[in-house]
Amino acid sequence: MLNVRSLQTYYGRIHVLKTVSLHLHPGEIVAVIGANGAGKTTLLKTLVGLLVQQSGTILFRDRDISHLPTEKRLQAGLVLCPEGRKLxxxxxxxxxxxxxxxxxxxxxxxxxxxxxxxxxxxxxxxxxxxxxxxxxxxxxxxxxxxxxxxxxPEVLLLDEPSLGLSPLLSQEILKAIVSLNRNQGLSVLLVEQNARAALKICHRAYVLETGRVVMEGEGRELLNHKGVQRAYLGKGYDKIWER
Ligand SMILES: Nc1ncnc2c1ncn2[C@@H]1O[C@H](COP(=O)(O)OP(=O)(O)O)[C@@H](O)[C@H]1O
Ligand SMILES: [Mg+2]
Known part of the structure; x- marks a missing residue:
């Protein structure tokens, strides 16, 4: 569905995305977790063409969309729900x-x-x-x-949907996302600060560190990974409803 290869993005001379590769199969929820400043928002903005990539390819439904303007990507079904809502x-x-x-x-x-x-x-x-x-x-x-x-959307890119929300409301949003995925087959690339919740509801996940993918695996696998637990699962709510 979405196949991203060796994506690099700069802000001026600041190299933010340093060869990010990832993929998303139809009907999957794929999470991207990482600390503040890791490049998650930059990644999503690059995917929809709001930022210009320096190199790499973005294949969407087997078509290279790397050079399409944002509106064309939107019409093709690649849709961003931005950080901070922006209503x-x-x-x-x-x-x-x-x-x-x-x-x-x-x-x-x-x-x-x-x-x-x-x-x-x-x-x-x-x-x-x-x-x-x-x-x-x-x-x-x-x-x-x-x-x-x-x-x-065919693929919905979600940037921090639970940011600033209470645990209960976060849970409601995440439930809605899972339900859209299950019942309508919506594919989702989910960026979440609450790594624990994201790993629980996703099929697969990538860990982004300073612009690089340093780990990937099934949600459950990463939840049980000691390094991931130490770095990303310190806080968060335990009772989040599971997929
Ligand atoms: N408009 C900008 N100009 C320059 N640097 C930026 C800009 N936006 C973000 N950055 C830098 O790029 C890096 C990644 O930011 P961002 O993608 O927002 O991270 P995340 O979403 O993972 O918190 C950070 O170091 C941030 O300071
Ligand atoms: Mg961000």
Missing amino acids: FGDLSVQDNLALGAFSRKDRQGIKADMQRLRDQFPILNKFWTRPASSLSGGEQQMVALCRALMSN
Whole structure:
């Protein structure tokens, strides 16, 4: 589905991604864990073309998309739900969702998807005409997730969906992600600070350290790995619901 080879990205002269390779099979949740500043956001932004890669290839459904503009990647089904939600605070929940569909032309499909999301996430109905900024952090994160879903993703790239949320709300977001994966076959590349939760819900995971993949394996395998435990699993909640 997604096959990333030897990706390198710079900010000016600062070399941030140093040959990152990873892949994602259809129907998988793949987690990327790593400390603050490891390059996780840089990786996701490079994948959708918001940052220009210095070298490497990004194959999406067997097609080289490395040189496509962001909008074309979006239309192809590679969709980023960015860190920090980035909703339009003055706009209603409805309008934020509509913006998620801006690059689509299938009006009937858009309408149907909006209704499906309203049925699936009752929180949308509750706040449908309210400005997004009046919602709580957790509610806004749900809206951001739904806005990304309105772009009709084949692969959803999620940047820190649980950032700043209470354990309970984090759990709800992660549950929603697992349910979308299970019931709708959505493939997900998940970046999470809460490594324990991410490793529990993912099929496979990569550990990113200062711009390099230093380890990869099944979620369960990494959860039990002593080095990973020492470096990344010190904190977090234990009772997170498991896949
Ligand atoms: N706009 C920028 N200009 C220069 N350096 C940046 C910029 N954004 C991030 N960086 C640097 O790139 C590195 C990776 O950042 P980032 O991808 O945001 O990490 P993460 O998401 O894993 O916390 C960090 O060292 C950060 O300081
Ligand atoms: Mg980040």
